[in-house]
Amino acid sequence: MIKPSTIAVFEQEMRKYAAELREIGLVIDREPERITEFTNLESIRTINRMMIPPEYGGEPIVTVGQERYYGLSCLERVIAIEQLSAGDAGVFLGSPGPSMSSVIISALADPQQKERYYSHFLKGTAWSFFSLTEPEKGSDATEIGTRISRNGEGRLELNGQKFYIGNGHRASIGLVFAQTNRTSLGIQIALVDKSIRGFTAKPLDTMGVRGVQLSHLTFDACQLEEHDIIGRHLSPTKRGLWGALQTFHRMRPGVAALALGVAQAAFDYVREQRSFFKEREKLELEQIEMRLHALRSMIRSAAAEIDADVQKGYLASLSKIRAGALAEEATELALDLMGPGSMHEHPLLNKWYRDARAFEFMEGTTSIQKINVFQAYANGKMKHA
Numbered sequence: 001m002i003k004p005s006t007i008a009v010f011e012q013e014m015r016k017y018a019a020e021l022r023e024i025g026l027v028i029d030r031e032p033e034r035i036t037e038f039t040n041l042e043s044i045r046t047i048n049r050m051m052i053p054p055e056y057g058g059e060p061i062v063t064v065g066q067e068r069y070y071g072l073s074c075l076e077r078v079i080a081i082e083q084l085s086a087g088d089a090g091v092f093l094g095s096p097g098p099s100m101s102s103v104i105i106s107a108l109a110d111p112q113q114k115e116r117y118y119s120h121f122l123k124g125t126a127w128s129f130f131s132l133t134e135p136e137k138g139s140d141a142t143e144i145g146t147r148i149s150r151n152g153e154g155r156l157e158l159n160g161q162k163f164y165i166g167n168g169h170r171a172s173i174g175l176v177f178a179q180t181n182r183t184s185l186g187i188q189i190a191l192v193d194k195s196i197r198g199f200t201a202k203p204l205d206t207m208g209v210r211g212v213q214l215s216h217l218t219f220d221a222c223q224l225e226e227h228d229i230i231g232r233h234l235s236p237t238k239r240g241l242w243g244a245l246q247t248f249h250r251m252r253p254g255v256a257a258l259a260l261g262v263a264q265a266a267f268d269y270v271r272e273q274r275s276f277f278k279e280r281e282k283l284e285l286e287q288i289e290m291r292l293h294a295l296r297s298m299i300r301s302a303a304a305e306i307d308a309d310v311q312k313g314y315l316a317s318l319s320k321i322r323a324g325a326l327a328e329e330a331t332e333l334a335l336d337l338m339g340p341g342s343m344h345e346h347p348l349l350n351k352w353y354r355d356a357r358a359f360e361f362m363e364g365t366t367s368i369q370k371i372n373v374f375q376a377y378a379n380g381k382m383k384h385a
Contacts, residue, residue: 002076009064010076013064015083017043017084020042022088025088025090025091026347028091028211029210029351032211035094044091044095044125048097048125049121049122051099051102053070053106057118073307074250075303079300081258082264082299084261085262089258089261089262090212090351091211092211093258094211096170097127097128101117101128102128103247105191108230108238109231110231113227117173117191126173129165129166129167129168129174129217130174131217132177133162134161134162139364144187145160146177147178148188151223156228158198161216162219163216164214164361165201165216166212166213166214167212167213174194175230176219177241177244185237187241191229192219192222196223198223200220201215201218203215204216206358208354208357208358246310247310249306249310249312251363252313253303255320255323255363256299258359259320259323259326260326260327262355263327266349267288267289269349271285285333288326295319295322295326298318313372314375317376320363324360328357
């Protein structure tokens with residue numbers, strides 16, 4: 001866990017990597033496939049090894065004060081993600097590494113599955129995917145159509161489709177949510193290698209965070225083994241969807257930190273590009289600045305709370321709601337303050353404006369987050385709200 005006294009040092013280290021991401025952000029936005037040309041950058045090499053535990057070969061991020069961080073705590077991740085996203089969210093999301101799947105692997109996988117998963121990133125540059133969303137069904141886990149069943153030979157078989165999956169066509173390994181039966185305990189998670197027969201991936205064109213190159217995955221009679229099922233050593237109530245719901249709480253503050261980083265980048269850009277502001281403009285910027293500080297505190301509090309108790313996810317939901325809204329408002333205000341034609345004259349603002357609209361759909365929309373908050377309130381969990 002990161003110490004409060006070293007947060008500023010850790011932020012400074014991440015800011016150094018963020019500068020590299022900023023330099024290639026517009027290139028990757030135009031041509032997402034070119035990210036493979038920049039995998040030798042220190043920043044991208046660092047992202048590739050983030051979130052790998054030391055017992056599985058992970059290398060720490062070492063600060064100038066010789067503090068060592070692996071990105072394993074939620075608080076460490078939100079601090080790192082905010083800074084890297086302020087550099088460029090699209091490049092960060094499109095970079096190689098364990099990414100979102102690592103959260104589930106860390107919480108639910110057995111030692112052999114962890115060794116198999118993490119080894120992909122120790123051999124060199126590698127991407128992973130996290131596939132829950134499906135065509136026409138979104139990310140509603142209760143409506144998953146992808147199936148794991150037994151074929152005529154009694155072997156496990158995976159069939160179905162996944163949509164809007166980040167890095168899906170680049171990844172060498174990832175997780176697939178699928179139904180084994182139509183019960184609340186019937187959702188399982190499979191660890192799938194890209195080389196498996198019947199697995200195809202096609203990149204999609206998008207307006208925002210283009211670096212992640214969302215993909216359409218298809219599984220056509222992909223044969224699985226028993227050891228591919230995540231959490232096979234756990235009871236049915238602790239694996240599959242029931243277990244994954246706990247890990248979603250760990251992911252949500254990271255999405256909020258992504259949005260915060262983009263909002264901060266837009267705010268800083270305007271302050272750097274203009275030296276004089278009218279009184280109304282000063283007031284608008286001051287309001288954004290106060291919201292940035294308040295949101296940062298909320299996100300980090302949510303992360304620390306989840307590190308202490310993973311079931312306390314309502315503050316993360318509140319953070320995600322506010323972060324998405326602030327990213328949209330801050331980028332819109334930045335374009336307005338830079339004047340007519342700013343969409344064309346300031347390519348970075350153009351990009352951040354488009355990127356900011358993507359966060360609403362990551363890790364649950366605002367409506368879903370409000371339901372989470374209401375349920376926490378109804379169940380008496382919001383003691384200090």
